[in-house]
Amino acid sequence: MSSELVTPNVIEVHGVSKRFRNCQALDQVDLLVPQGKVLALLGENGAGKTTLIRILTGFLKPDIGSAQLLGHDCGKDSVEIRRQIGYVSDSPALYEWMTASEIGWFTSAFYDDAFPDRYQQLIREFQVPIDTKISAMSKGQRAKVALALATAHDPKLLILDEPTSGLDPIVRRQFLESMVDRAAAGRTVLLSSHLINEVERVADVIAILHGGKIRLIQPLETLKHETRIVTATMDDAHVESPVPRGEIFSSTISGRQRRWVVGKLAENWRDDFTTEEGVRHCDAAVPTLEEIFIAVCGQPLEPSTEPNEVDEEAEMMT
C-alpha cells in the first residue's frame, strides 16, 4: 500500500454554472487547485473571472454545481472561509475615514495576535503613510493597504482579483515575487489578472476562462513544453495542408501560409508534413503565454443577441 499522503485540494469547483438573466456568466466550470500553487485565472473582459471569485468567496450562489475552499462549502460556510482566506476584490471597499494605522488596528480584532506586527511591516515595505486617512490616499496606496489587510494574517489561501492594477512597477514586481514565496511556504494563491507577462513569471498553473467556460487548465511548464506555433508554407494557396496532431487552439490561413497554435503537439508531427505533396516548408516555435491566451480566446463564442441587464437579485447578495 502506498504511504504517500494525498493533499486535499484547497479549491474544489465542480460543475458550477451561473446565469444573469440573458447572460451565461459561468458554464459548467470545474477547477481543482492543490495546496502550495499559484493559479493564474486569465480571461478577457466579461469572461466570468469575478463571478467565479464571488462564488468562491460566498458573495454569490451558483445556479448549479458545488464549490469548496479549504474543505468548506463556499455558500454555507462563507463566514469561516472569509476568516481563513485573504481576499482583495477588484475594487476594495475600505473605511474612508480611517488612517492606515486605524484600519489595521480595527481589522486585527478578527485575526491572530501576529496580525498587527505583520500588517505594520507590510505597510512599511509598501511605503504607505501610516497616519494618512484612506480618503486622502492615491489609488496605488489604497491598493497597498487592501493587500496588507488581506495578507497580514498569513492566510492559507489568497484570492486576488486584479491585485496589481494601480501599483507602480516596482511594488508590482515585489508583490508578485512575494506570491512565489507564499507558495513555497505551502500557501495557495488564486490570481486573476490581465497582465499576462507578469503572471507568467509567478504562476504554477494557468486557467483560461472564455465565455464562462474553462477552456484550458494546465501547469505553466507543461503548457510551454507541449504547445507550439506550427507554420507551414504551401506551394500554392489552394493546396490542402495537413493539420498538426494535437489540440488546435487556433488556425489561420493567409495565402500560402498556414499557422496553428497547437497544444499537446505530437512529437512526430513533422512526419505528416514532410510526406505530404505541396508543403514547401514547415516549422514549430515556442509561443509566449500571451500568444497561447490570444489563440484560446480567439475561438468563436455562441452569439448573444441581447444586451446584458443587471441582475438585481444577484447584486443584492453583495
Ligand SMILES: Nc1ncnc2c1ncn2[C@@H]1O[C@H](COP(=O)(O)OP(=O)(O)OP(=O)(O)O)[C@@H](O)[C@H]1O
Ligand atoms: N450582477 C450582474 N448582473 C448581470 N450581469 C452580470 C452581473 N455580474 C456579471 N455579469 C455579466 O457576467 C459576465 C461575466 O462578468 P465578470 O464580471 O465575471 O467578468 P470578468 O471576467 O471578471 O471581466 P473583467 O475582466 O472585465 O473584470 C459579463 O458578461 C457580465 O456582464
